[in-house]
């Protein structure tokens with residue numbers, strides 16, 4: 429591990445072109461509810477990756493799309509069911525929404541618990557009331573290939589990770605990966621519905637893809653090195669949580685004792701660590 433690694437204090441927001449017609453849409457600072465999206469333009473067609481959360485976020489994304497292309501958004505891919513990635517689906521009426529089959533099921537099961545969401549993210553309480561959830565109308569199980577003009581877009585399901593239904597959106601020719609919340613860069617990974625060991629496995633599989641740019645669900649555009657760092661963080665937490673599980677410590681105490689220091693201590697949203705430990709305990713007890 430390099431001795432000195434630092435976290436950038438700020439990064440650019442908005443659309444960033446990663447390859448001709450392939451854009452990341454970044455919302456700083458990647459905090460809870462503030463996620464990224466993507467856009468792939470091929471000729472007079474386009475595909476969007478995720479729809480963000482409350483209406484004002486999605487409207488800003490749509491305005492940014494209009495500034496770079498007149499293409500019709502033909503497809504909207506949902507990388508997973510969390511509201512900060514699907515809350516704006518209603519603003520893509522012209523598009524066919526596609527997700528992994530588990531993502532659709534999770535979205536319908538979880539629904540839109542406005543009270544819970546408003547508790548977690550009080551500043552968006554008003555916006556949550558304006559969301560009308562729209563699930564995918566097309567789902568896939570292992571892999572799906574979409575053709576958007578001259579672009580080939582692979583939807584990959586590599587197993588449970590951040591949720592049960594994470595889709596990786598991979599453009600092999602452009603070597604771009606929209607990882608959804610399988611990747612968090614400089615932000616503590618959001619653990620609420622995760623399976624940590626599955627997530628580590630999926631991160632390892634993603635390393636094998638021929639990719640130069642990775643768009644995370646939260647944080648700035650990065651690369652495989654940053655994905656490895658996130659994987660390493662999950663592995664450290666798993667190792668330490670396992671030790672304490674075997675010592676018979678309850679999860680609350682384990683979470684209190686667990687310190688992931690150094691570089692990782694600079695990551696945003698450190699309060700997610702106890703939930704990560706809880707999920708690991710559930711995994712170790714065979715509950716998930």
Ligand SMILES: [Zn+2]
Pocket residue numbers: 508510590609618645
């Ligand atoms: Zn998420």
